[in-house]
Amino acid sequence: MSARDDILARIRSALQDTPEAPEIPRGYRQDSGLGEDELVELLVDRLIDYKAQVVVVPEAELPATLAGLLAGASSVVVPEGLDGGWLAGFDDGDVRVDSAAAPLAVTELDAVDAVVTASAVAVAETGTIILDGSPNQGRRAISLVPDHHLCVVRAADIAGILPEALRRIEGTRPLTMISGPSATSDIELERVEGVHGPRRLDVVITR
Amino acid sequence: MSSTFLGMPSLPVFGSGNLHAAESFPKAAHRELGNAQLRANLGHATHTIRDKRLKVVSELPDWEQLRDAGSAIKQSVMARLPELLEEFEANFTGGGGVIHWARDAAEANEIVAGLVRATGETEVVKVKSMATQEIGLNEYLEEQGIAAFETDLAELIVQLDHDKPSHILVPAIHKNRTEIRDIFLREMPGADPELTDTPAVLAMAARAHLRRKFLTAKVAVSGANFALADSGTLAVVESEGNGRMCLTLPETLITVMGVEKLLPGWQDLEVFMQLLPRSSTGERMNPYTSLWTGVTEGDGPQNVHLVLLDNGRSAALADEMGRSALHCIRCSACMNVCPVYERTGGHAYGSTYPGPIGAILSPLLTGIESEENSSLPYASSLCGACYDACPVKINIPDILVHLRSVDVDSKRGKKKLPSQMDVGMKAASWALSSGKRLGLVEKGLPLGRLAAGPDKKITKLPGIAGGWTQSRDIPAPPSESFRSWWATEHKATEHKTDTHKTEGEQA
Ligand code: SF4
Numbered sequence: 157m158s159a160r161d162d163i164l165a166r167i168r169s170a171l172q173d174t175p176e177a178p179e180i181p182r183g184y185r186q187d188s189g190l191g192e193d194e195l196v197e198l199l200v201d202r203l204i205d206y207k208a209q210v211v212v213v214p215e216a217e218l219p220a221t222l223a224g225l226l227a228g229a230s231s232v233v234v235p236e237g238l239d240g241g242w243l244a245g246f247d248d249g250d251v252r253v254d255s256a257a258a259p260l261a262v263t264e265l266d267a268v269d270a271v272v273t274a275s276a277v278a279v280a281e282t283g284t285i286i287l288d289g290s291p292n293q294g295r296r297a298i299s300l301v302p303d304h305h306l307c308v309v310r311a312a313d314i315a316g317i318l319p320e321a322l323r324r325i326e327g328t329r330p331l332t333m334i335s336g337p338s339a340t341s342d343i344e345l346e347r348v349e350g351v352h353g354p355r356r357l358d359v360v361i362t363r
Numbered sequence: 364m365s366s367t368f369l370g371m372p373s374l375p376v377f378g379s380g381n382l383h384a385a386e387s388f389p390k391a392a393h394r395e396l397g398n399a400q401l402r403a404n405l406g407h408a409t410h411t412i413r414d415k416r417l418k419v420v421s422e423l424p425d426w427e428q429l430r431d432a433g434s435a436i437k438q439s440v441m442a443r444l445p446e447l448l449e450e451f452e453a454n455f456t457g458g459g460g461v462i463h464w465a466r467d468a469a470e471a472n473e474i475v476a477g478l479v480r481a482t483g484e485t486e487v488v489k490v491k492s493m494a495t496q497e498i499g500l501n502e503y504l505e506e507q508g509i510a511a512f513e514t515d516l517a518e519l520i521v522q523l524d525h526d527k528p529s530h531i532l533v534p535a536i537h538k539n540r541t542e543i544r545d546i547f548l549r550e551m552p553g554a555d556p557e558l559t560d561t562p563a564v565l566a567m568a569a570r571a572h573l574r575r576k577f578l579t580a581k582v583a584v585s586g587a588n589f590a591l592a593d594s595g596t597l598a599v600v601e602s603e604g605n606g607r608m609c610l611t612l613p614e615t616l617i618t619v620m621g622v623e624k625l626l627p628g629w630q631d632l633e634v635f636m637q638l639l640p641r642s643s644t645g646e647r648m649n650p651y652t653s654l655w656t657g658v659t660e661g662d663g664p665q666n667v668h669l670v671l672l673d674n675g676r677s678a679a680l681a682d683e684m685g686r687s688a689l690h691c692i693r694c695s696a697c698m699n700v701c702p703v704y705e706r707t708g709g710h711a712y713g714s715t716y717p718g719p720i721g722a723i724l725s726p727l728l729t730g731i732e733s734e735e736n737s738s739l740p741y742a743s744s745l746c747g748a749c750y751d752a753c754p755v756k757i758n759i760p761d762i763l764v765h766l767r768s769v770d771v772d773s774k775r776g777k778k779k780l781p782s783q784m785d786v787g788m789k790a791a792s793w794a795l796s797s798g799k800r801l802g803l804v805e806k807g808l809p810l811g812r813l814a815a816g817p818d819k820k821i822t823k824l825p826g827i828a829g830g831w832t833q834s835r836d837i838p839a840p841p842s843e844s845f846r847s848w849w850a851t852e853h854k855a856t857e858h859k860t861d862t863h864k865t866e867g868e869q870a
Contacts, residue, residue, distance in 0.1 A: 159466050166375075167445050178439055182432055184637075338603050339602050347644075353651060
């Protein structure tokens with residue numbers, strides 16, 4: 157018998173008492189009921205708690221804001237679907253475009269100073285931003301290898317709690333949930349920011 | 364295929380690997396208790412995490428409803444396991460992944476080594492995974508000439524120190540910052556001799572040490588926190604970004620996962636992603652969670668494998684009272700609140716799975732008769748703190764008691780002569796079955812005072828009870844039993860007289 161058939165047979169045998177599969181009680185909250193102002197405020201609070209830097213700006217000010225946050229950076233990588241106007245203020249910098257068809261090598265990603273991406277949805281209560289690999293967010297590697305990640309979140313994409321956010325996401329895309337810069341609690345269970353992922357996370361919320 | 368069982372029931376097939384206590388828990392605990400540094404480190408760490416957990420859990424008004432949902436989902440997964448596994452297999456394969464089934468640790472190790480060999484590589488990077496720890500994958504790969512590099516900070520510390528993990532979430536919880544600094548200085552090539560013991564500085568040293576490995580690795584080995592049957596999606600929950608590095612940059616990804624990790628579908632993730640981070644690191648959300656469904660063209664590994672592991676899980680499932688131990692999502696909340704774990708540390712449990720969950724899971728996976736695992740269900744005061752903390756409401760104290768009775772039954776079946784424990788239990792049941800008999804036994808109390816001597820302490824008990832007096836003295840029994848004192852006192856109050864019996868007198 158193959159290992160597969162063997163294991164399935166063992167499991168069926170283990171369940172010969174035919175235990176019942178209970179109804180799932182979903183009495184937990186399905187949404188937060190918060191309005192946009194409160195959602196923005198909560199998300200900002202949670203991100204700051206994770207030691208991310210957060211700014212809230214009108215959409216028109218996004219290029220200037222990004223340029224300001226990129227001060228000191230000479231090169232930046234962007235996914236191919238990123239709105240070209242966003243980096244209008246970074247005109248003297250070196251902007252490299254990455255795509256699945258023409259991916260940058262890992263060593264190149266390691267050498268750039270920063271990455272700018274959009275995001276799919278955010279969760280205010282937990283301070284979480286979800287990237288789903290859409291063209292304006294790009295391959296997973298580009299938001300991982302550079303040491304500075306600038307992530308743009310539209311206020312309309314902020315959900316209150318996790319169940320609301322996951323309802324807006326296609327689960328079979330390559331997903332990354334990000335809650336603050338990389339961190340570890342491995343030394344005496346104290347949280348320390350900045351390990352292998354980007355050590356600096358800047359979040360720009362536009363509304 | 365229907366999930367109804369039609370064939371002949373088969374005997375449970377137990378698991379193997381790093382699941383055994385090599386010596387009995389009392390013996391191992393006795394040694395570990397002598398390590399004051401270990402106890403201080405553990406006390407500090409477990410108290411830090413307890414406070415954090417309580418704070419973020421109390422923020423959620425629906426925590427209990429989430430626990431109820433989590434518990435029911437897992438119960439349903441176990442009841443429907445065959446059909447869910449088949450559904451998962453079809454979806455994972457449909458997404459471009461390859462599934463391998465492993466009956467036990469040895470088979471899983473061979474599969475992984477074979478997959479690595481097929482790539483022509485001799486190095487793999489690893490994301491922290493309990494399943495690969497359980498099967499002893501690193502050791503096996505080493506024998507096969509394949510070097511496995513742990514990339515999680517705590518795993519790295521343990522690996523560099525040639526030590527064993529002592530906690531499922533923070534394997535180096537038994538080390539403090541100074542000890543970690545010393546390990547880095549000793550074992551990390553090129554470590555800065557000026558390295559301080561500030562956690563941020565130590566984290567930076569780990570980053571520098573592993574960076575090149577990540578950027579050049581061709582093969583990664585991971586575990587998985589969740590697998591969604593209705594889509595074939597896998598999820599890894601982590602903090603440092605080492606997981607993302609391993610799951611994203613290499614060409615080949617090999618994941619090893621126990622069959623019990625399944626969830627029915629996407630909607631269930633909203634429950635577990637609320638329960639897990641708050642219960643484990645005491646955070647509202649862990650820094651990074653990655654989800655992948657088979658192969659995504661142009662993004663991430665293009666060769667994606669999954670080894671589905673039984674290794675005793677089907678045997679645990681066959682135990683109707685014990686099967687809910689398989690609901691465990693490895694958050695470690697139960698060990699962080701356990702008064703026994705806090706004092707003995709994880710090494711005393713022998714197995715990959717320490718603490719309250721380990722005390723039930725290890726013997727369920729290996730069988731109670733395996734090596735010294737029969738002593739594990741006794742490694743508990745049954746205080747119930749683990750049950751209260753468990754996000755999926757596993758009734759650990761109940762299962763501990765159940766396994767103790769399994770142990771006693773199995774020993775009775777094996778032995779011709781009744782053990783001291785049996786004799787003692789028999790005597791207790793005789794004495795406790797009637798008040799008159801108990802009174803008779805209590806008459807012996809003054810004898811105990813004689814045995815204690817003038818310092819009123821009994822320092823050595825004979826036979827099986829000797830274990831108890833090895834590390835503590837027992838105060839001499841009182842001259843009078845509580846029952847006898849009560850009877851006297853009660854009578855005295857009734858008659859409103861003031862005739863206290865003198866010490867030593869019987870009612
Ligand atoms: S038994 Fe419960 S509390 Fe303990 S690790 Fe598993 S899920 Fe967490």
